[in-house]
Amino acid sequence: MDYFLRKFPNLPYSVILVLYCAAWALLCAGFAYFLILSQADFEATGTRTVFIFSFLLYLLIAEIHTLAEHGAFRIIGIREKLEKFQILNENIKGGHISPDISTKALKKVFYHLSTRPIDGAKIGLKSSSLVIIFSIITECLVSGGMITNVFVIFISGAVVILMLTVFIFFFLQYFISSTLKGCRTLLAERGVGFKEPRYRFNNLGTKLNLSLTIPIFAVLIVSLIFQINLNVLVFVLISLVMAVSISRILSFSVYRAFSEVKNFAEELPKGKKILFSTGSMDPGIINLFTNLNKAALEVYTAKKKVEKSNRDLKQRIDELEAWYHATVGREMEMVKLKKEITELKEKLKK
DSSP: OOHHHHHOTTSOHHHHHHHHHHHHHHHHHHHHHHHHHHHSOHHHHTOHHHHHHHHHHHHHHHHHHHHHHTTTTGGGTOOOOOHHHHHHHHHEETTEEOTTOOHHHHHHHHHHHHHHHHHHHHHHHHHHHHHHHHHHHHHHHHHTSOHHHHHHHHHHHHHHHHHHHHHHHHHHHHHTHHHHHHHHHHHHHTTOOOOOOOOGGGSHHHHHHHHHHHHHHHHHHHHTTSOOOHHHHHHHHHHHHHHHHHHHHHHHHHHHHHHHHHHHHHHGGGTOOOOOOOOOOOHHHHHHHHHHHHHHHHHHHHHHHHHHHHHHHHHHHHHHHHHHHHHHHHHHHHHHHHHHHHHHHHHHHO
8 A cells, every 4th residue: 555655755745645546536437437438328419429538638637637736746846836735745755754843844744634534535526526517518518408418427427426535535544544643643752732633424433334335325326327127226225224224233333342442441540440341242352352451450450569669668768757756866865965964064163
C-alpha cells in the first residue's frame, strides 16, 4: 500500500493520496462506462460516438484537475493553490512528519490530516457528479432529450458516485493512519492540546453497516436499468433487508466489545483490583481481555508494593524523628547541667 511512499519519497504527500483514489475512480468509471454502453439505446439516437468521446473527455478533465489541485505539477513549477495541500506537502516526506516542524504548523498538519477523509470524499463526490451531469447534458443536447439513455446514465452514475465516495473516505482513513499517529505523538510530546474532529462515518458500527449494505444498494440501483420481473425485484429487496440486519448485529457485537474495553480503561486508574470479562466468542477479543486483566493485575500489584514501600518509609522516618528528638533533648539537658555546674562553682569560689 505504501509503494509510492517508498518508490517516490519526494512525491508530494497529497498527490500520493490522490493517486490511489484516482485509480479507483478510473475503475468505477470503467464500470459505469461499459454498463451504459451495454444498456443505453445509442443506436436509436446515433449518439454512441458522441457519448464515448465526451464521457472520456470529462473524465480526463476531472482527473487532471484533481491531480493539479493536489500538487501533481510541482515538478514543472505549478504549485497547488489550496493551503491545506501546501501544508501537508511541505511538512510530510515519505509518510513521515518532519521532526523540526513548528508547533503551529504541526497543529495545522494534524487538522488537515484529520479532515482529509471527509474532504477527499467531497472532492470525489463533486468530480464524479460533474462528469455524470455533463454527460447527461451532452446526451440531452445531442439526442434531443431521449429519456431512456439519460435514465441509464443517471442510474449508472449514481452507483459510481456511491462506490467512489465511500471508498475514498475509508481508504484515506486507512492510508493516513500511520502519519496521523506520528502527528498525535509529536503533539503529545510537546504537551500541545488538540481537539479530534469527529464524524459519524468514523464510527466502527457505521463502517460495518456500509460494508455490507452498499453492495446490495448497488445491485438494487443497477437492477433498475435492467429488464427484471417482480420476483427478481422482491428478491433484491429481501436481500437488502437481510444484509442490513446482519450488519446491525455485527456492528452491535463489535461495539459492545469496545464498550467493555472502554469501561475497563475507566476503572483501571482507580487502583482497585479489577477483573473484566467479555461475552464475545471472538478469540482476538478474548485474548485482548486476558492480556488486559494481566496488565491490570500487574498495575494493582505494583501499586500495592509502592504503598507498602511508602508505609515502611514513613515508619522509618517516624523512628528517625523520634530518635532525633530524643538525642537532641538529651544533649540540651547536658548543656543545661554543665551551665548549672559552672554557675555553682563560681558561687563556691566567692
